[in-house]
Amino acid sequence: QLQLVESGGGLVQTGDSLTLSCSASGRTSSSYTMAWFRQAPGKEREFVAAIAFNGATRRFAESVKGRFTISRDNAKNTVTLHMNTLNSEDTAVYLCAASFGAIVGGARWDYFYWGQGTQVTVSS
Numbered sequence: 001q002l003q004l005v006e007s008g009g010g011l012v013q014t015g016d017s018l019t020l021s022c023s024a025s026g027r028t029s030s031s032y033t034m035a036w037f038r039q040a041p042g043k044e045r046e047f048v049a050a051i052a053f054n055g056a057t058r059r060f061a062e063s064v065k066g067r068f069t070i071s072r073d074n075a076k077n078t079v080t081l082h083m084n085t086l087n088s089e090d091t092a093v094y095l096c097a098a099s100f101g102a103i104v105g106g107a108r109w110d111y112f113y114w115g116q117g118t119q120v121t122v123s124s
Contacts, residue, residue: 002026002113004096009118012086016122020081022096022115032100034072034079035111038092038120047106048094049081057104063089086122093117 008020022034035050049070050059058070064083072079079096097111105111 002028002032002098002100004098004113004115006094006096006115006118009094009120011121011123014087014122014124016086017082017084018086018120019083020094020096020118020120022079022081024077024079024098027100028074028077030100031102032098033102033104033111035097035105036070036079036081036094037097037108037111038090038094039117040092043092045095045108047108050104050106051079052102052104059104059106061106083120086120088122088124091120091122093119 003025006022012018031053036048037045038048039045047061051070051072067085069082095117096115098113099111
């Protein structure tokens with residue numbers, strides 16, 4: 001099993017940057033893909049970004065390409081989402097997700113383990 005805990009959310013202004021982190025614990029000796037999703041009030045949970053265990057494959061939603069980057073530090077069992085040029089449409093609860101294996105999926109059902117989420121609010 002994997003346990004995931006997010007941190008770094010907060011209130012920012014349009015155009016600002018913010019960095020989210022997710023710390024994994026449990027069976028971290030195995031290979032696992034990590035991802036970020038987000039869910040705004042009244043909307044479906046949507047994929048944001050994902051990264052393979054070795055970092056070689058990264059995947060982004062079209063809405064964040066060029067603005068967000070994802071990285072991971074396997075020695076610290078963490079994944080980081082750097083968010084730049086934020087706008088009001090980025091306001092959501094951001095959730096960290098993980099799944100054992102090499103598939104870098106973009107769907108909710110690709111991931112078995114989830115964190116509780118961290119709120120990101122972008123004010124105009």
